[in-house]
Amino acid sequence: MPRTLFVRLSLLFFVGLGVSQYLSFWVTMTERNEATTNLMVGYIGREVASSVALLDHLPAAERSMWLPRLARRSYTFELGPGMTGGSEPDARLSAAIGKSIADSVGPGYPTTANAIPGSHEHLEVHLKLMDGTPLTIDLHPMSGIPLSPWLSLVMVCQLVLLTGCAWLAVRLATRPLHDLAEAADTLGPDLAGTTLPEQGPEEVARAAHAFNAMQLRINGYIKERIQILAAISHDLQTPITRMRIRTDLLDDDDTRAKMRDDLMQMEALVREGVAYARTLHGADEVPRRIDPDALIESLVADYTDSGQNVTLSGRVSQTLTTRPQALRRVLGNLIDNAIKYSGSGDVVVGRAAGGRVSIAVIDHGPGIPEEQLEAVFQPFFRVETSRNRDTGGTGLGLAIARQLALAMNATLTLRNRPEGGLEAKLIL
Template identity: 55%
Template sequence: MNLNLRWPRSLASRLSLILLVGLVLTQALSFGVQYYERYESAKNTMLGNLETDVSTSIAILDRLPAAERAGWLQQLERRNYRYLLDEGTPGSPMSDTPIAVTSIKEAIGKDYPMTVSDLPGPQKHFQVHLKLADGSPVTIDVRPAMVPLSPWLPIVLLGQLALIIACAWLAVRIAVRPLTRLSKAVDTLDPNTHAVLLDEKGPIEVAHAAKAFNSMQARIAAYLKERMQLLAAISHDLQTPITRMKLRAEFMDDSSEKDKLWNDLGEMEHLVREGVAYARSIHGATEESCRIDLDSFLDSLVFDYQDMGKDVSLSGRSDAVIETRPHALRRVLVNLTDNALKFAGAAELRVEAVNGCLSVKIMDRGPGIAEEELAQVMEPFYRVENSRNRSTGGTGLGLAIAQQLALAIGGSLTLSNREGGGLCAQLKLPL
């Protein structure tokens, strides 16, 4: 089975993994050192006790009458060794002398000659054979083993592991939380709404990043405000000469040149107004939000078009009251509806609630837009037609303004071609 181990992608996962592995390895190393020290201490204590216990036990058995020795064996038995009143089990000579054998020899080897045999088996097992003063055989049956771990030790280790995981999670959360806030602030950064300043408290690095982000927001807002003021000033200055030129054209004799000039001046005036409208849509409207009945709002919009003799219809019901900027919403719908009327002569509005949000579709049966140009037509001054005629090509700002205003009211605008021909502009609004 091929396991592809990959380095985690998120910073929180990487920090958690590094901290957890480091702490677990440190804990394992600490436990290993403590266990080794415990082993050495227990071994030294056991060997010291073994010498004293064996010498005492053999002395007791040697002084007891032969008939009473069997009754003492159970009292003299220990966890790792016991005493047998026979020749023991035949075994093979030992190749390596354990430390326990050395301790037994030092305890009783001078007074009681003895031999040692190794017994086969999965566990270390040997026997020490000797004879008492009356010639009776005695065998010390030894099964070396470490002192077993306490039953509560695994619970303590699991508790320590849980504490390590909790500390690692807390440390990662504290370290990553400011980055998460900064990431959310960047994702929600919208020049069309009032800037939401980050909290500049906390560690030095976090406070510095928050201050830098807040300064960036202020610079962006100042730049957009300056651009809008610049376009507004240009529009104001251009309207005066355009008006003078229109007045002068009025006194000209009727001719084809007069009509061309009048049309050019009208296009210039329209372009200036659309440019200012686009600048305001980017900067964000100052209109206050209010609650409106969406169905009544759409009915009013459609009735206005029908009163002007336009082929505009409405289908579907939302039964929703939403918080929005009504003038901005109306401008979005008017731009999209005018676009449908311009290229198809008719427009159909359809409203419905889809996946927790409201959807308003403006559909037509016009020529549609090539798939590769659906995203480009949202850009300012981009036109599908190459014509400079305002009645066909327009200024290229209508869809751009609609998209900016849709974002300003918290919605989104997407374009798609309809089956059977035509275009569908879908405006999604939050409930």
Template identity: 45%
Template structure:
């Protein structure tokens, strides 16, 4: 039974809405069809009973009139008593292929019909039951009048033609039923869909470490009691997570800021040392500490980038001025691609993100290049490429986490603080962009920023 259920589950819709709608539609449609079928059978039984009663009365009246009428009047009475469900005929009838059929008497309705006829005619007119000669003929009944003339009764099968308006009414009922099912299931599952979307947004925010921009709009706490309670619990959880991350960012900013003063005092004291070798070593350590403090402050501030107002930006001009600054500083950086694009974004946030990626590329690689593509009508792609050592594929996701450094780059001169790519990842959320890393063929790393043309 379990294996059958598992196989059936494969063919069910993936969504809760689809499954509920399918189950309710199938159940109500089956009930509707069964109800219509039972109603049809009731009507059939009622009509069959009425036909049997009318046949018995008509046969009784006809036999009495035939017994007292002459040949001319007999023909008139036969014409008068013909019906769609049965017909009467006098005289010898071709009986080829007609046999006595005892099986016909096994049906309850036919036994009741014969009982009504026998009661109406009395014992003087015994009935012979014969099989029908055509597919439309259910059976034939034969009796003899007092003068020996045979009277044959052809009983036809009952048929109820389905009218077009009956079929249209049935289809209309089914469509109305499906419409109400869709509406009801939609109303019941909409809060769950909103909860799932909010949870997905929260998960994406946690993965990107967006800080104070993590919290989305609270979902409505309505719908069924269980759904409303789940929505309230989710809103409370989202608020707690947002507060926790905001406190973490503020703590990092405070520690990084407060460390600058003792670092400055230590630098002054190191300059007073007579030992030049020791002074140089302490100076390098203090430089590394200063860089870590500055990047810590930059990481904390990047959580606030969402507060910058969006405006129209000439992307080519922004990137050209940025690359020129690096070239003037003696770095080898090239710019290319589609540079005539104009988009609505946060320019200072975008500039900080590209600067961060360029610094990272220049630190670890060479032949740095900034390239602009337009992969679709709604987005632009900025790629920062280098020909450095790249990143092991199994660490491409990990390097986006704060303070994570690739194992081969943990020395002070090249390893950095592990915040550069984390800051870029965090800034991408403020731009509504998708940020990704990939190793290049032939060596090197490519960082891609896919930006929407319009930041809502």
């Protein structure tokens, strides 16, 4: 079955219209043929009876002169026995014509009928005039009457008109669903989706109104929770700072070092929480045209200058319209993860299908279990079994990277490499 509702409904309408058009044509032609056949059978019987009566009253010498005048398109008269001794006519039309002639001429003229072999329906009816002269009626019955030459053109035009109306009806019915799907797809992390026009039929207008109201409610709920997260994360910085000052006043060096380490981890978690809340608000940065090669080269150079083992291969070789700070943050998070879990990272730039840009960050670490490749994008999720817990981390790096990628209209995916390690690929 086709996957789209438009094609399914169109196919259903077209097949239904085609079948109904065929049935209507068949019923009309059947009724038409039966009506014309009944008229023709009665007409032939009456005409033949009149012709037989005329021939019977004519002198024998003049009968042959009248035979061409009495002939019709479907039958002729012959003075003679004809082809006798054949089988009885078995076709319904031939049998009806033979019976009609016998009934019309009356019992004074006993008739016999026999079919004539051939590719077309052909029969002969035999009788004798009052003076004993044999008379043969040679019939070539015609089933119905010929169709008008313009009828087929009218039927085709009618089918085309019905098909066009069906296509328009299906399109009008499925267009609101298409608009609704597009509006849902544009509902990004900033929750600034497209507002559907609340017009059209009542059902469509109600669905559009419900969708717009749902967008507003979701936007309000998410913003409220983001503000709570941002406020808590921000307000925690003040007590953490006071606790650090008080920790420095402790006399026990061992306790002071442990508390300072705990406070640094708390401060890092708060910073990441604030950063994650900001990404959920959507990127306020305005997209602009940049040189991605220069941005990536400068980012990798910063890591190599600080002594990190980060390599770069490939080039985009064209400008790109995107949010540069968001792109730098995403790549920075991915490179930080590669360095944290494997000690090095390889940045590979290339082209993807459809003219898109591909930026992959490859590490040589232990990788991630296949069933957790999507779960690691959830906030505060950490892979306990496959990553070293001593390396730290808040579990927000990949969540922030995914949110920023969505804000850039990009996709971020992870996969384990067959030769070992993890590949994080950003498609712009």
